[in-house]
Amino acid sequence: MKMKKRSAVAVGVAGMMLIAACSDNNTQEPKKESDGQPAQTAVDPYRLPKPVDVKIVKAVLPDLKLPQGDTVENNLFSRHTAEKTNINFKLMWYASGQDYEQKYKLAIASNDLPDALIVDEKTFRSMAEGGQIEDLSKAYETYASPQLKEYYAATNNKALEKATIGGKLMALPNIVPLADSYALAWVRQDWLEKLGLKPPQKLDDLAAIAKAFIENDPDGNGKADTVGITGNNSTLASGSYTGGHDFKAVFNALGAFPGIWHKDKAGKLVYGSTTPEAKQAIAKVREWYAAGLIDKEFALRKNPDELVVGGRAGIFFGAWWAPWSPLGDAIKTNPKADWKPYLLSDANGQYNATMVPVSASFLVAKKGFAHPEALVVNLNFNTRFLRTPTDDDKKLDQTYVSMLPLDLTIDYPDTVNRKHDMLKQALEGKLSPDKLTPEMKGHYDRWQRDLSNHGANPGDWSAPYAYQFGAGAIVGKKVNEVFPVFTSSTKTMEKRWANLQKLETETFFKIVLGEQPLDAFDKFVQDWKSQGGDTIAQEIEAELK
Incomplete structure (x- = not known):
């Protein structure tokens, strides 16, 4: 499909940033009555003024186990969200793995959509072209929390650009950790x-x-x-x-x-x-x-x-x-x-x-959904819950955190590096453990348990080791980042990409295994270009202009 030119994207994002700059914290003071105009109610980015129902679908783990009495639709996280945000999530259906993927693709094809859905970039752009999703620009401008804006700004607004088409914000994008x-x-x-x-x-x-x-x-x-x-x-x-x-x-x-x-x-x-x-x-x-x-x-x-x-x-x-x-x-x-x-x-x-691309998942609202602001408020709430939880948030059993409705990952692009530094400072005694975020305090405690009895519980070892040493192998390196x-996708990619990928994979394996000579690579490149690669390159260049 045809992506809009960057100039249109830049105008849309610039407009949203201008509005954000004019209202630092987005919790607006009520306007005084003037010239007969009624006062406007303050906006709470974490709670809607009246209850709103939102129909969703959900991917769940195949071996999901919930506390007795809880269900996928009605559980400690859905109840907590409803209480705090005034958003009641109604589950149309749920599934696991490939079953989920097949069901949601069928729902999109038949236009039997929930009010909100998380999709990949290709699907997002296809739905936008097909007129299936709602413009979220006003909802974002009015309700986005300072925290959410800060995370998006940390991507140099490239995340918002990827979700903007024709100057309109058509989705709320995730932020992919660069360390991946x-x-x-x-x-x-x-x-x-x-x-x-x-x-x-x-x-x-x-x-x-x-x-x-x-x-x-x-x-x-x-x-x-x-x-x-x-x-x-x-x-x-x-x-x-x-x-x-x-x-x-x-x-x-x-x-x-x-x-x-x-x-x-x-x-x-x-x-x-x-x-x-x-x-x-x-x-x-x-x-x-x-x-x-x-x-x-x-x-x-x-x-x-x-x-x-x-x-x-x-x-x-x-x-x-x-x-x-x-x-x-x-x-x-x-x-x-x-x-x-x-x-x-x-x-x-x-x-x-x-x-990695700055964003890979996109939260969209069904065209005509009357309350797109609910998506923004929920994302504000989920982001605060996961990054800077309140005392009430901390009371919930994090074992079941995957049950948060419409959970989209929002964090700093360099979050893994930040967490590495935080944990390292605490372990070296340069930062008091009680100054750690709830997540990193948990990893600090796990590491202390593992130090006292290494291997007794591998679950105590994995996360703190990953942040110390996995992330540690990256932090501080000067890297040529490409x-x-x-x-996304183009018209020719829709028709030819699967075959081109098969050609690539088969040729590479045959060369490595010695079934074909190294120079078979040159023939592969020629065939790849003639079978659609050159046409795709031309289409992409046109999209990028």
């Missing part, structure tokens, strides 16, 4: 120390470590059963988001940014999987696989986590949050396993990262 971009090499530190090896800085360092892990029996069981580096059987590199066990870190270290549309050094629009640097990265992974440094079964292995959890692998690529999964289970299996993350540089010592310039 970075692909880290997680390495068994205890094995490094046992073999007298230094931590890796570059790709060749990691290859040497993998070789040593395979050949020198780091687990001491007397068997040649150790895997160097794990792999992912569905993708070599996952694009802007860092997936588990893929080789995005290798691509980035060689200046390649696969899976995204970005500007190259000359300012030209390119698809990152088709560049000469991408070919170099594939050559490197092919070289490692041929040398036996990568799990020889990776293309067939259904779950590479099992190698990490079972203590057979010494290296895998993953995000800062890997201590939750798979390392939580790995520590449960072997509390003595010591995993440390490393950001790998290129040959010149420069770090590169394929960055952002995607286009994350």
